[in-house]
Amino acid sequence: xxxxxxxxxxxxxxxxxxxxxxxxxxxxxxxxxxxxxxxxxxxxxxxxxxxxxxxxxxxxxxxxxxxxxxxxxxxxxxxxxxxxxxxxxxxxxxxxxxxxxxxxxxxxxxxxxxxxxxxxxxxxxxxxxxxxxxxxxxxxxxxxxxxxxxxxxxxxxxxxxxxxxxxxxxxxxxxxxxxxxxxxxxxxxxxxxxxxxxxxxxxxxxxxxxxxxxxxxxxxxxxxxxxxxxxxxxxxxxxxxxxxxxxxxxxxxxxxxxxxxxxxxxxxxxxxxxxxxxxxxxxxxxxxxxxxxxxxxxxxxxxxxxxxxxxxxxxxxxxxxxxxxxxxxxxxxxxxxxxxxxxxxxxxxxxxxxxxxxxxxxxxxxxxxxxxxxxxxxxxxxxxxxxxxxxx
Numbered sequence: 001x002x003x004x005x006x007x008x009x010x011x012x013x014x015x016x017x018x019x020x021x022x023x024x025x026x027x028x029x030x031x032x033x034x035x036x037x038x039x040x041x042x043x044x045x046x047x048x049x050x051x052x053x054x055x056x057x058x059x060x061x062x063x064x065x066x067x068x069x070x071x072x073x074x075x076x077x078x079x080x081x082x083x084x085x086x087x088x089x090x091x092x093x094x095x096x097x098x099x100x101x102x103x104x105x106x107x108x109x110x111x112x113x114x115x116x117x118x119x120x121x122x123x124x125x126x127x128x129x130x131x132x133x134x135x136x137x138x139x140x141x142x143x144x145x146x147x148x149x150x151x152x153x154x155x156x157x158x159x160x161x162x163x164x165x166x167x168x169x170x171x172x173x174x175x176x177x178x179x180x181x182x183x184x185x186x187x188x189x190x191x192x193x194x195x196x197x198x199x200x201x202x203x204x205x206x207x208x209x210x211x212x213x214x215x216x217x218x219x220x221x222x223x224x225x226x227x228x229x230x231x232x233x234x235x236x237x238x239x240x241x242x243x244x245x246x247x248x249x250x251x252x253x254x255x256x257x258x259x260x261x262x263x264x265x266x267x268x269x270x271x272x273x274x275x276x277x278x279x280x281x282x283x284x285x286x287x288x289x290x291x292x293x294x295x296x297x298x299x300x301x302x303x304x305x306x307x308x309x310x311x312x313x314x315x316x317x318x319x320x321x322x323x324x325x326x327x328x329x330x331x332x333x334x335x336x337x338x339x340x341x342x343x344x345x346x347x348x349x350x351x352x353x354x355x356x357x358x359x360x361x362x363x364x365x366x367x368x369x370x371x372x373x374x375x376x377x378x379x380x381x382x383x384x385x386x387x388x389x390x391x392x
Contacts, residue, residue: 005282006093006096006097006100006244006246006247006282007244007245007246007282007283007284008231008243008244008245009096009099009100009230009231009244010095010096010099010100010228010229010230010231010243010244011228011229011230011231011234011241011242011243011244011392012092012226012227012228012241012242012244012357012389013043013045013227013228013229013233013234013237013239013241013242014039014040014041014042014043014044014045014225014226014227014239015038015039015042015224015225015226015227015354015357015358016034016035016036016037016038016039016040016041016042016224016225016226017035017038017188017222017223017224017225017351017354018031018034018035018222018223018224019188019222020188020189020190020220020221020222020344020345020347020351021116021190021220021221021222022116022117022190022219022221023116023117023221024114024117024221024222025117027114028059028060028061028112028113028114028118028223029061029065029066029069029112031112031113031114031221031222031223032061032066032110032112032223032225033066033069033070034223035110035112035223035224035225036066036070036108036110036225037070038225039108039110039225039226039227040070040108040227042227042239043227043229043238043239044237044238044239045106045227045229047070047071047072048070048071048072048073049072049105049106050067050070050072050075050106050107050108050227051072051074051075051076051077051104051105051106051107052075052076052077052078052095052098052103052104052106052107052108053066053067053075053077053078053079053107053108053109053110054077054078054079054080054081054090054091054092054094054095054098054107054108054109055080055081055091055109055110055111056080056081056082056084056087056091056111056348057080057081057082057083057087058082058084058087058348059080059110059111059112059113061110061112063075063078063080064078066108066110076098076103076104077098077103077104077107079091079094081094081249081385082383083257083379083382083383083384084121084348084379084382085296085298085348085349085378085379085382086378086379086380086382086383086384086385087348087349087378087379087385088111088296088348088349088350088352088353088376088378088379088385089247089349089353089376089377089378089385089386089387090247090249090378090385091109091110091111091350092109092226092228092244092247092353092387093247093248093249093385093387094107094109095107095108095109095228096228096244096247099228099229099230100230105229105230105233106227106228106229107227107228107229108225108226108227108228109225109226109228110223110224110225110226110350111223111224111225111347111348111350112222112223113220113221113222113347113348114221115219115220115221115346115348116218116219116220116221117221118221120219121150121219122149122150122151128140128143135257138256138257138259139259141259142259147259149208150258150298150299150381151207151208151211151216151299152208153258153259153381154208154211154258154298154299154301154302154381155207155208155209155210155211156261156266157266157267157301157302157305157381158172158210158211158299158301159209159210160266160267161267161301161304161305162210164267164316165267165315165316165317165319166316166319167301167304167318167319168319169202169210169212170198170201170202171304171318171319171322171323172210172211172212172215172300172301172304173198173201173202173212173214173215173300174198174322174323174325174327174328175297175300175303175304175322175327175342176196176201176214176215176300176342177195177196177197177198177201177328178322178325178327178328178329178334178336179297179335179336179339179340179342179343180194180195180196180214180339180342180343181195181328181329182329182334182336182338182339182340182343182366183195183338183339183340183342183343183344184339184343185365185366186338186339186343186344186365186366187365188338188344188345188365189338189339189343189344189345190218190220190343190344190345191339191343191344196214200214201214201215210301211299211300211301214342215299215300215301216298216299216342217297217298217299217340217341217342217346218341218342218343218345218346219346220345220346220347222345222347222351223347224347224350224351224353224354226353226354226357228244231243231392234392235392239361240360240361240362240391240392241392242356242357242360242361242389242390242391243389243390243391243392244387244388244389245282245283245285245373245388245389245390246278246279246280246282246283246285246386246387246388247279247282247385247386247387247388248274248275248278248279248282248385248386249275249383249384249385250271250272250273250274250275250278250383250384250385250386251271251274251383252270252271252273252274253270254270255271255383257381257382257383258381258382260381267305267316268305268308268309268315269302269305269306269309269380269381269384270309271380271382271383271384272305272306272309272310272377272380272384272386273309275377275384275385275386276309276310276311276386279375279386279387279388282388283373283388283390285373285388286311287310287311287312289372289373290333290373290374290375291333291359291368291369291370291371291372291373291374292333292334292335292337292359292368292371292374293310293312293333293335293374293375293376293377294335294336294337294338294340294352294355294356294374294375294376294377295307295335295336295340295375295377296341296349296352296377296379296380297336297340297341297342298341298346298379298380300342302380302381303318303327303335304318304319304322305318305380306377306380307321307327310375310377312333329366334366334368336352336355337355337359337364337365337366337367337368338351338352338354338355338358338364338365338366340352348379349378349379352376352377353376353387353389355376356374356375356376356387356389357389359371359374359389360374360389360391371391372390372391373388373389373390373391374388374389374390375387375388376388376389
């Protein structure tokens with residue numbers, strides 16, 4: 001008996017998004033509905049047909065309210081995935097499992113946020129002392145020593161990576177420059193027509209050494225939604241189906257949320273390594289089978305580590321990869337062709353999944369030629385997730 005595998009059994013058939021801004025001027029529920037209705041219209045599916053929903057646990061838009069406003073009649077599946085940006089690919093995984101097992105025929109996945117105008121992540125003021133649940137108590141071991149923000153936590157990993165492998169701040173900057181180049185030609189990006197140079201990266205202010213301001217992602221308002229159904233049904237839809245060839249979540253030894261400092265080695269991202277092995281096993285693909293990738297870029301140093309976890313270059317050699325420009329426009333593996341979270345918007349990585357869909361469809365503004373397979377990753381430093389999207 002072969003092992004169960006969701007590979008190829010579900011497909012993304014609808015895509016919708018709002019504009020990305022710093023002040024949307026409307027509620028997150030309104031944003032979610034706009035994106036969801038656009039995705040359903042893109043798929044040509046009536047809202048009453050939706051049977052399932054999946055989003056992030058930090059999303060403040062409950063699935064029952066989306067269902068009520070849509071007029072969904074019989075909702076049979078719903079899930080929320082924790083760990084912030086680590087959830088970025090997981091709603092698609094959950095939807096694919098629901099579809100593949102017959103639990104729900106049509107599932108909407110969405111993420112809506114006013115993360116700039118309503119609230120801000122990473123401020124260092126979280127009210128943890130007033131809510132002593134486990135995760136918050138855990139941070140009590142770090143914050144008294146100055147580790148108040150995600151930038152500080154990632155900065156610790158980045159400094160060790162630099163020491164071990166000889167990477168430099170300029171190498172991190174090469175990631176930022178490349179994605180801002182893509183953002184500069186993407187009208188949907190906040191930094192449209194605003195490329196940066198490596199010198200500008202180096203001159204940007206320190207946030208938490210070795211991270212400059214331009215190593216850190218944006219804060220954004222906006223929403224993205226997708227519609228997922230069976231691959232068989234997708235063949236009859238009006239748009240080119242985007243097949244979910246593999247999907248996985250990952251936690252591994254010594255895992256904590258952003259503060260896995262007590263592992264023997266903090267220069268890698270082993271939770272993403274778990275995801276990589278699973279995606280390759282499910283799909284039968286190898287690093288040579290991808291034409292482009294969407295690598296979660298909340299902070300530039302973790303882009304390098306992810307390239308290594310997925311085998312695009314050997315351990316410690318991602319610096320040579322970016323120095324050669326392989327990740328940039330015209331490179332052998334252009335990444336974050338929408339501009340990423342550094343250049344387009346920070347919608348907790350879900351706008352990156354959308355870019356993967358567009359690349360497979362052939363409708364991306366910075367379209368890569370002959371795309372057959374796209375890797376999409378989620379937030380790192382936390383329990384995480386990943387996808388392989390491809391053509392039927």
